[in-house]
Amino acid sequence: MAKYIFITGGVISSLGKGITSASIGKILESRGLKVTLMKLDPYINVDPGTMNPYQHGEVYVTEDGAETDLDLGHYERFITASMTKFNNVTTGQVYNAVIAKERRGDYLGKTIQVIPHITNEIKERIKKVGSISGADIVLVEVGGTVGDIESLPFLEAVRQFGLDMGKENVIYIPLTLVPYIKCAEEIKTKPTQHSVGTLREIGIQPDILICRTEKTLSNELKEKISLFCSIRKEAVIENKDVASIYEIPLIFKNQILDEIILSHFKLISRPSDLKHWEKNVVEKALSPKHKVTIALVGKYIALQDAYKSIYEALIHAGIANDAKVEVKKIDSEDIQKYGPKKFLNDVCGILVPGGFGYRGIEGKIKAIKFARENQIPFLGLCLGMQCAVIEFARNCCSLNAANSTEFKPKVKYPVISLLEEQRKIKNLGGTMRLGAYPCKIKKNTLARRVYSKGLIYERHRHRYEFNNKYRKLLSKKGLVFSGVYPKENLVEIIELKGHPYFIAVQFHPEFKSKPDKAHPLFKGFIKAALEKQV
Ligand code: GLN
Numbered sequence: 001m002a003k004y005i006f007i008t009g010g011v012i013s014s015l016g017k018g019i020t021s022a023s024i025g026k027i028l029e030s031r032g033l034k035v036t037l038m039k040l041d042p043y044i045n046v047d048p049g050t051m052n053p054y055q056h057g058e059v060y061v062t063e064d065g066a067e068t069d070l071d072l073g074h075y076e077r078f079i080t081a082s083m084t085k086f087n088n089v090t091t092g093q094v095y096n097a098v099i100a101k102e103r104r105g106d107y108l109g110k111t112i113q114v115i116p117h118i119t120n121e122i123k124e125r126i127k128k129v130g131s132i133s134g135a136d137i138v139l140v141e142v143g144g145t146v147g148d149i150e151s152l153p154f155l156e157a158v159r160q161f162g163l164d165m166g167k168e169n170v171i172y173i174p175l176t177l178v179p180y181i182k183c184a185e186e187i188k189t190k191p192t193q194h195s196v197g198t199l200r201e202i203g204i205q206p207d208i209l210i211c212r213t214e215k216t217l218s219n220e221l222k223e224k225i226s227l228f229c230s231i232r233k234e235a236v237i238e239n240k241d242v243a244s245i246y247e248i249p250l251i252f253k254n255q256i257l258d259e260i261i262l263s264h265f266k267l268i269s270r271p272s273d274l275k276h277w278e279k280n281v282v283e284k285a286l287s288p289k290h291k292v293t294i295a296l297v298g299k300y301i302a303l304q305d306a307y308k309s310i311y312e313a314l315i316h317a318g319i320a321n322d323a324k325v326e327v328k329k330i331d332s333e334d335i336q337k338y339g340p341k342k343f344l345n346d347v348c349g350i351l352v353p354g355g356f357g358y359r360g361i362e363g364k365i366k367a368i369k370f371a372r373e374n375q376i377p378f379l380g381l382c383l384g385m386q387c388a389v390i391e392f393a394r395n396c397c398s399l400n401a402a403n404s405t406e407f408k409p410k411v412k413y414p415v416i417s418l419l420e421e422q423r424k425i426k427n428l429g430g431t432m433r434l435g436a437y438p439c440k441i442k443k444n445t446l447a448r449r450v451y452s453k454g455l456i457y458e459r460h461r462h463r464y465e466f467n468n469k470y471r472k473l474l475s476k477k478g479l480v481f482s483g484v485y486p487k488e489n490l491v492e493i494i495e496l497k498g499h500p501y502f503i504a505v506q507f508h509p510e511f512k513s514k515p516d517k518a519h520p521l522f523k524g525f526i527k528a529a530l531e532k533q534v
Helices: 017-029 071-078 091-104 114-133 152-165 190-202 219-229 245-254 257-265 275-286 308-320 332-338 361-373 383-396 446-451 468-476 520-533
Strands: 003-009 035-041 088-090 137-142 170-177 209-213 236-240 290-298 323-331 349-352 378-381 402-404 413-418 433-441 455-462 464-466 479-485 490-496 502-505
Touching: 003 017, 003 152, 017 035, 017 071, 017 137, 017 170, 017 245, 017 257, 035 071, 035 114, 071 308, 088 091, 088 114, 091 114, 091 152, 114 137, 114 152, 137 152, 152 170, 152 190, 170 190, 170 257, 190 209, 190 219, 209 219, 219 236, 236 245, 245 257, 245 275, 275 308, 290 308, 290 332, 290 361, 290 520, 308 323, 308 520, 323 332, 323 520, 332 361, 349 361, 349 383, 349 520, 361 378, 361 383, 378 383, 378 520, 383 402, 383 413, 383 464, 383 468, 383 479, 383 490, 383 502, 413 468, 433 446, 433 490, 446 479, 446 490, 446 502, 446 520, 464 468, 464 490, 468 479, 502 520
Parallel strands: 003 137, 003 170, 035 088, 035 137, 170 209, 209 236, 290 323, 290 349, 349 378, 378 502, 402 413
Antiparallel strands: 413 464, 433 455, 433 479, 479 490, 490 502
C-alpha cells in the first residue's frame, strides 16, 4: 500500500510548492523508493487548457494528452515517473464526475453534499493514483493557500484521508513564508504561526514544516516555530532562496528530510544517492564555463510562468553545453513596430514559442526572417513552426498573401490550415491534437543528426497543421520536411539547408527535457548558438 504526503501552502502563493514537492520526491526516489506526485487544483475549470497564460501560466501537456498544471512539468523534470491525466485533479473535474453520477442515479435518492460526496470523490481520485502508479509514496500537492474558500473541500478531504489511512501512512507538510523585514532587520514567524493555526483549526496537524526564507533561520527561531506550531524542531526545515532550483533536493537532504519522512512511515531503504544530480546538474548549472544569449520572441514574456518548460529546457541545454543561457525576452509586438535589428542584433539564437491568435504574429515572422537571412540559429516551436512556414512561403516562394487560417480564415494561400476533423469541432476545451504522436525522421537531415534516431515521440497541443497542398512548392524552393507523422502524413519538422541551425517543429519538445538529459533539439540549438558566438 502506498504512503501519502500532502503538501499545502500557507501565508502567500508563489512560494514554490511545486518545486518543493518535486524536490521531496527527488530525495525519496534517490533512496530507491518508487515515487509519484499529483496536484489538486481548487479552480472550477475542468483543466487549465482554456485559460489565458496570464491567468495560469503554461499549460503542461502529458504524454497521454492531458492539459495540466505547470507543476506537473516540475514533477517530470525532477523524478522519473510519468505524469498522466490522473495526476492533476481540479474542482471542475470533481464536480463534473459527482453531477454525472447524480444524473445517473448512482446516489440512490440521497442529497448530494460537499461532505461526503465531493470529499469522497477527491479521496477516490487520490487513492486511484496510489493504486495505478504502484508507487511506494504519493506526494499530493494541494493548490491554493490555506484559508482560501475554494480549497476547503480539498483540505477537508485531505484531513479525512489521514483518518481513513491511519497516522503512520500519511504526512502533512505545509510550506510557509518566514519573511525578513528589512527596516527592522528581523525575521518574522507570526504569519507562519497563523497559517499553521488555520490548518490546525481545520483539523490538520502538520508533521513537518518547510519554511521559505531569504535568510538562514537560527536555532532559536526554529525552536519558536516548533513550539508555536507543535512540530518537532528537527522537522522545521529551512528552504532558503537558491541560485538554481535544482539545488533544493540537496538542501533538503542536508537537513535529513528523507530520514524524517522514512522514520515516520517506518520504511527502510538504501541511503540516498544524489551524486549524479549534484555533479551533472547542480554544479554545471552553478558554474558554467561559457555564456550565450538567446532571444525568446513571444507574446507572454512579462510572465515568468508562461513559457516555464521552455526556460527550463534552455537551462538544461546550457547544462549539457557547459554554458549559461541568458534569455533576452522580446515582445513580438515590439519587433512588429520597430523592426528586428534593434532587438536581435546581439543574440546568438532566436526561439519562437507556441501561442494562439493573431496578435504579435507579424513580429514573430519578422524575427524568423532575420534569423534565416542572417544565419542565426533558430528554433521554432508549434506556432513558431507555423510562422516559419508562413515566412518562407511569403519571402522565398512569392506567396505574398500566405497565412494561417487561424489568423485569416479566407486567406488566398492557406499554408497553415485546419484538417477536416478539426473543422467540425465546436468546443474549445480538450479538443486540440493533444499528447504524444510518433514522428518519422528523414535520413541525412539536421533533425536526424540531433536526435540520432529515425522514430521519435513528441507531445502536441495545437489545432492547425501544415497544409500539404504547398509541400511540393515549398520543398522545391529549399524547405526540408524532415519529420512526418506517418499515419496522417502530417508535417512535424521543417528545416533549412545551408543554414547553421534552422529547425522548427509542430510539437512541444520542451515538455520532455530533463535537467540531466537535455532535449536534443534544445541541446543542438545552444550548441549552434555557442558556435555562432566564436
Ligand atoms: N495556434 C496554433 C494552433 O492551434 C499553435 C498552437 C501552439 O503553439 N500551441 O495550431
